[in-house]
Amino acid sequence: MPITETLKRNYNKLTWTWKPDSDKEAGDAIVKNMLLHWFPNKISKRSLSWNYSFYLGTISFVLFLILTLTGVVLMFLYVPSVERAYSSVKDIEYVISFGWLLRGMHRIAAHLMVAVVFLHMIRVFLTGAYKNGSAVGANRPLNWIIGLVLFVATLLLSFTGYLLPWDQLAYWAITVGTNIASAAPVVGEWIRFLLLGGNTIDQGALIRFYVLHVFFLPVLVLLLFSWHMWRVRKDGGLAIVDHEVLEQKAEKVAPVKSKTYSLLGITNGTTVHVQNTMVDEEKNTVPSSPHLMRRVWLVTAATFVVVVLLTLVFRAPLETAANPSVTPNPAKAPWYFLWLQEIVTITTVQIGSFTINGALIGGVLLPGLLLVLAAWWPYRDKSSINAVGVWFADERRRQNMVFLGIVLLVLLFTVIGTFLRGPYWNFYWPWESWPEMPIKF
16 A cells, blocks of 8 residues: 555544544544544534624633643743842843743733633623523523633733733732732731732742742633533533524424334334424534534634734833832733722722722722622523523613623723823823823832
């Protein structure tokens, strides 16, 4: 046998699960390929549509994979020491071949993952996908709560990586963030002490953030994601499937002559009294391999390309080395916490000699209340099954509008904190120039 023919046969043995030639091979592919075990044998055509889920969950996981791959390489180059952390990052950025690309991709993927997971949660809420449908044993409210925990873990994953460059931007962003956390009643100072390993940001804080960032939080995110995906399967797939089932109508189907349809199912023999009605699921489903996998690979490639392009356009910043004696003005938290910093400012009120603690109200109580409300809402939502898996269902209009109002406020406060807050956290329009501020030592 020619060598080319042998190579072709061996190649087909390795790749047939990704491009099956028949429905039987497509079903066998799900069973025999470990990676394809994530997916059902067949998937509804509506679940494949771009305009329902926007594949935001898939994009989130691809970004996590990019973070993992680039992070593993960066671990070999980074030194988690206050004496050498900044210089090692500087070497990555300016000395090591393509080090700037690795670091930039890691940073862009981290920011995008926070944004995409947030958008994914918005999509789930607006489509009512946290509500149970017709699947037996479904528990979508639990999966919604798992998603909330995943979102918090994603924020923490990005937050712990923020300190590692050990420059001024990172140092003072962590200072602001941990100060907000310390405002929590009873346990606030304890949480800050636990995060920093003391009362100051030094070697203890750096090593804690490093270990959390490279091990504990990634493992937690991977476990939660696996649980999240498993629950999607257990819940009957995407919520749009439940809406699709409601739209289907039973059709008269001619019985197979070699089978008898009884109350208990199909039995041997025939009968002339059979009249069978059923829903033809074959019309609405396609094999996951290759139809779903083609889209997953397309989304994966597109996400990777977008991350690379954004890295080329927006280089990762690296300011001067961290200096506790030099306070930048203004000192800002990471961008995904700037809405909290803005609320802290708004809720800090001076009444005579009494000051209302804005860090407690805006930085702890309000976001805590929003998380509790989000976790409880699937059990409070009394909309019918007809609203499950439907964008902006009429009977969910009021709660969707309230939810969007909260989202818009968060985005508005983030924009204000990012672009319109200057020295002493004063408000400046984009066309106004900031005053020259002396550096404080």
